[in-house]
Amino acid sequence: DAGVIQSPRHEVTEMGQEVTLRCKPISGHDYLFWYRQTMMRGLELLIYFNNNVPIDDSGMPEDRFSAKMPNASFSTLKIQPSEPRDSAVYFCASSLWQGGSGEQFFGPGTRLTVL
């Protein structure tokens, strides 16, 4: 398997623009997580899904952020409108909970810069 795939790897946009980050989890995994990492706040869990259903979105900072998982192989994180303070590295991770250690496999991340 190719691992968790994220696109784009880098995104530079202007304040007010819509940003869409994409994630393809590892095939067969039933959990998908979106994290944000900044120097100031470290690693923050934004939202996670189980079998395509959002379970906990309490980490989503504002209504400007939304996430979807239309099927088992694809998820998006959207920011509309974007602001400079959204600049961060966004990670997607997936895991298979049943019978395992619960290890989460991380993608390479999307580095977002909002000017």
Next chain:
Amino acid sequence: GEDVEQSLFLSVREGDSSVINCTYTDSSSTYLYWYKQEPGAGLQLLTYIFSNMDMKQDQRLTVLLNKKDKHLSLRIADTQTGDSAIYFCAETSLSSSASKIIFGSGTRLSIRP
């Protein structure tokens, strides 16, 4: 709620042992993890320990778990320049939503020549 704490920085001399410490609050933790993040990359699982164990060794890595004190440590023997990274302590438990992992803030390990 659950919390995981670790120091932010550690500097060691090449060839020495590195010991990264972590404390957690959830007494029902089932798995405790150490993840490694190299520059420009995502987190990668380094090792993990089940809560009914007190030690796990894997080549240069030794994990010690003191469940009574809720203290986890990672020892890296013969530290090399390639070990420079951020190390995250993490835990999951049956008391949290299944598969949700609580991460610490990460310890940045730097190696001195």
